[in-house]
Amino acid sequence: MASAIENSPLHLPPLEEVARIIEEGLAKNFKVAKVEVIECPDLTQAPFGLVGRGLGGSPRLADVGGPPYLIPVVKKEKVYDIATVAKNIDLQDAFIVGAGAGPFPYVGTNSEMMANVLTGEKLCNGTRISKLSDCQAGHVVEQLPTAETGCALLANLFASKGEPGTVLHVKAQLRTGDQNFVSCMREALRDHYGKKPVGVGGTFLMAKGSAKCHVMPDFSTTPLNSDDEVANWLRFFEMPAPMVFLSTFVSHDPGLDLRVEHSHGFGSAHGGHYHYDTTPNSVEYEGYFNLAEYIYRIDRPQTTHNIGRD
Numbered sequence: 001m002a003s004a005i006e007n008s009p010l011h012l013p014p015l016e017e018v019a020r021i022i023e024e025g026l027a028k029n030f031k032v033a034k035v036e037v038i039e040c041p042d043l044t045q046a047p048f049g050l051v052g053r054g055l056g057g058s059p060r061l062a063d064v065g066g067p068p069y070l071i072p073v074v075k076k077e078k079v080y081d082i083a084t085v086a087k088n089i090d091l092q093d094a095f096i097v098g099a100g101a102g103p104f105p106y107v108g109t110n111s112e113m114m115a116n117v118l119t120g121e122k123l124c125n126g127t128r129i130s131k132l133s134d135c136q137a138g139h140v141v142e143q144l145p146t147a148e149t150g151c152a153l154l155a156n157l158f159a160s161k162g163e164p165g166t167v168l169h170v171k172a173q174l175r176t177g178d179q180n181f182v183s184c185m186r187e188a189l190r191d192h193y194g195k196k197p198v199g200v201g202g203t204f205l206m207a208k209g210s211a212k213c214h215v216m217p218d219f220s221t222t223p224l225n226s227d228d229e230v231a232n233w234l235r236f237f238e239m240p241a242p243m244v245f246l247s248t249f250v251s252h253d254p255g256l257d258l259r260v261e262h263s264h265g266f267g268s269a270h271g272g273h274y275h276y277d278t279t280p281n282s283v284e285y286e287g288y289f290n291l292a293e294y295i296y297r298i299d300r301p302q303t304t305h306n307i308g309r310d
């Protein structure tokens with residue numbers, strides 16, 4: 001499918017400087033906050049178990065489609081393929097992680113996608129989707145088959161060559177403020193760097209506690225015209241640790257109509273879109289993140305709005 005592709009360089013401060021700024025931000029919202037620059041551990045190992053080893057080598061972000069393709073009314077022609085996205089962002093053999101909507105033509109219904117793919121010659125697909133169970137009372141998580149690298153409507157992805165290299169090692173425990181883990185990091189960067197956009201992607205473990213997450217049901221049969229209507233349509237679940245999240249965030253939108261943060265995660269039998277932890281007195285996060293050199297904007301909606309971006 002031919003779709004418009006724009007790209008823009010991101011501000012790339014030294015990792016040590018970013019570590020200090022994020023640590024200061026987290027310390028205002030968590031009792032324990034520590035950010036160090038280290039060699040990325042092998043992310044294929046427990047507790048992460050991702051398909052790529054590291055977050056290094058031409059790191060970049062891709063913002064694909066957007067909420068206007070879901071809201072107010074679904075545009076079912078908006079289907080994408082992560083393998084094609086890899087080519088679109090000039091990184092054919094990529095390790096791609098992130099959050100988006102699952103491939104409804106394959107899944108048979110709307111779903112949350114936890115992207116975790118090696119594209120190209122070493123194709124390996126650890127992507128999971130989360131959808132409502134047949135009785136609609138709960139939800140189920142499934143891993144997609146290797147060849148199914150599709151997604152739909154919207155996706156926020158971090159891509160690299162999956163190489164080792166230095167990353168931010170972020171630890172935050174015992175929440176004392178009311179910000180979620182990701183917003184806290186993003187807003188610390190926004191407050192420091194202002195209109196210079198800093199883009200970040202990677203993975204984090206919620207090792208203790210639980211999180212409020214949503215799972216999208218099948219497409220709404222009536223238009224969703226406000227955040228309240230979207231919230232009434234979504235299904236919310238309190239999901240227990242341990243959960244592995246795949247995450248992207250950008251400190252400032254340089255005029256590309258971005259979703260500035262998006263994180264999806266999964267546990268042994270649950271998964272969905274991260275809102276915040278519900279257990280300030282016990283929550284523990286540990287994450288590995290890298291800075292992106294570029295943001296690619298793929299198939300940006302012509303008409304846009306701000307509904308459904310929480």
Ligand SMILES: [Zn+2]
Nearest residue numbers: 099100264273
């Ligand atoms: Zn989401």
